[in-house]
Amino acid sequence: MLQRPRRNRKSEVIRQMVKETHLSASNLIFPLFIVDGINQKTEISSMPGIFRYSVDNLLREVESCMKLGLKSFDLFPRIDDSLKDKYATESYREGSLYLKAISEVKHYFPEACVVTDVAMDPYSSDGHDGIIENGVILNDETLEILGKMALAHAQAGADIIAPSDMMDGRIGYIRQVLDENGFTNVSLMSYCAKYASAFYGPFRDALGSAPKSGDKKTYQMDPSNQREALIEATLDEQEGADFLMVKPALPYLDVIKLLKDHSDLPIAAYNVSGEYSMIKAAVQNGWLDEQRAITEVLTSIRRAGATAILSYHSKEVLLNNWI
Numbered sequence: 001m002l003q004r005p006r007r008n009r010k011s012e013v014i015r016q017m018v019k020e021t022h023l024s025a026s027n028l029i030f031p032l033f034i035v036d037g038i039n040q041k042t043e044i045s046s047m048p049g050i051f052r053y054s055v056d057n058l059l060r061e062v063e064s065c066m067k068l069g070l071k072s073f074d075l076f077p078r079i080d081d082s083l084k085d086k087y088a089t090e091s092y093r094e095g096s097l098y099l100k101a102i103s104e105v106k107h108y109f110p111e112a113c114v115v116t117d118v119a120m121d122p123y124s125s126d127g128h129d130g131i132i133e134n135g136v137i138l139n140d141e142t143l144e145i146l147g148k149m150a151l152a153h154a155q156a157g158a159d160i161i162a163p164s165d166m167m168d169g170r171i172g173y174i175r176q177v178l179d180e181n182g183f184t185n186v187s188l189m190s191y192c193a194k195y196a197s198a199f200y201g202p203f204r205d206a207l208g209s210a211p212k213s214g215d216k217k218t219y220q221m222d223p224s225n226q227r228e229a230l231i232e233a234t235l236d237e238q239e240g241a242d243f244l245m246v247k248p249a250l251p252y253l254d255v256i257k258l259l260k261d262h263s264d265l266p267i268a269a270y271n272v273s274g275e276y277s278m279i280k281a282a283v284q285n286g287w288l289d290e291q292r293a294i295t296e297v298l299t300s301i302r303r304a305g306a307t308a309i310l311s312y313h314s315k316e317v318l319l320n321n322w323i
């Protein structure tokens, strides 16, 4: 045999030398859940190890992450039901919990990168990402609300705005609103290929944001489709996206690879709540080795082509020196 691939696996030094994929803190974005109040830190029952923080504790959490070299955060609010309405007006109200959280984090940690989520669902009394009229999600009317929300986030200090709603034309619409208001430097990370997935369940528990009726299949993509992601990617590029995101990550590694091959923009992937909970449940049962399972998952997402990974594992992999 002239070729013996095992020779390149014979020692740790050589294995490290030929390693094709690297994971580091700089690739990771840590999603954080926030809630109103003072000194709150409540564990999400379906996501062991993940908490909802009031803003004071959020700042403590950000500080401890920054010390580990984890400097990018994606914020998600849990909104009291009494503040929700049909038009998600709480999403751009001056003085709201979310806007306060953005500006406090940027005030105390100007070098942190704050990613914000633009979508109506946490603020909508219908639990949908768009305005709903007679059971129909209205696209163009929703864009106006998304534009107001994005502008409020930019004014509060967001570095990257991540529209997660899947309305048509939202990237172009939001880009225009930001530019007209002088926020040409605020980036857009588009949830480009976001699938109608079962794996968002624990996140919807965390935010109390599950749809009150129906499902999200008229705006999120059908898990059967791959080529459709190329249509979304082309549109988002034309509309001015700075990143293209695939979500969820693990069941859609083929889509990450497809977008990576198709586009020159950086690709992000969201290792979503259900992917996190699945591993934690198996670990709690003693069925999986936690360190190996988590690093294998994150590595596979990088190997498929994702530059940035949004993951609930971000802090623990650094805290435990797993990467």
Ligand code: PBG
Pocket (backbone or CB within 6 Å): 117, 119, 120, 121, 129, 164, 165, 199, 200, 201, 202, 203, 204, 271, 272, 273, 274
């Ligand atoms: C809402 C949004 C969702 C997630 C991020 N933004 C849920 C949904 O579309 O219902 C899911 C994240 C996760 O599951 O970790 N627009």
